[in-house]
Amino acid sequence: MRVMVMVKATSQSETGKMPSTELLAAMGKFNEELVKAGVMLAGEGLHPSAKGKRVRFSGSQRTVIDGPFTETKELVAGFWLWQVKSMEEAVEWVRRCPNPMESESEIEIRPLFEADDFGAELTPELRAQEERLRAQTEGGANKPR
Structure with missing residues (x-):
């Protein structure tokens, strides 16, 4: 089973305060x-929401919203895929895990959908497309620009 493990943002992480050397070493x-246990697939920290954007969808309309975003406790400061x-x-x-913040913090764990979770709606053609795209991304076909 694959899971996304999300480190929730805090008021300090949203100001851009960087972690201490001790915390970086512990993490x-x-x-x-x-990695040694074969659990970690990926993991990254995220810049504060002030550097981010959101795109709101309403029918065919798209609205771009600039950060920062107000509900700090609902924001993600970093993640792992396990x-x-x-x-x-x-x-x-x-x-x-070491406490990822210098203050009280929270980590959320959510399972990722797997192909079988979609049932009959994931037709054989769509399943083949999914498998092809996954193979391309895992094979490094999508190099950073």
């Missing part, structure tokens, strides 16, 4: 444990 050690056996395993890994 680096934790990430090494995840491959785990169960949600319980993901929770156990998060319990071992």
Whole structure:
């Protein structure tokens, strides 16, 4: 099972305050444990929402909204993608994680949809397209611009 593990933003992370050397070292050690265990697929920190944008969809209309965004507790400051056996395993890994912020913080874990979750709506043609695109992205076909 794949899960997205989201580090929630705080008022400090939203100001752009960078983590201490000690916290960076602790998180680096934790990430090494995840990689050695074959759990970590990806992981990154995100800039504050002031540097971001949102696009709101309403029918055929698109509206671009500049950050910062107001509900700090609902924002994501960083994420991991993990491959785990169960949600319980993901929770156990998060319990071992250093506190990602210098203040109180929260980490959310959500399972990713897998092809089989979509049932009959994912036709054989759509499934083949999904598999082809996944193979291309995993093979490095999408290099940074």
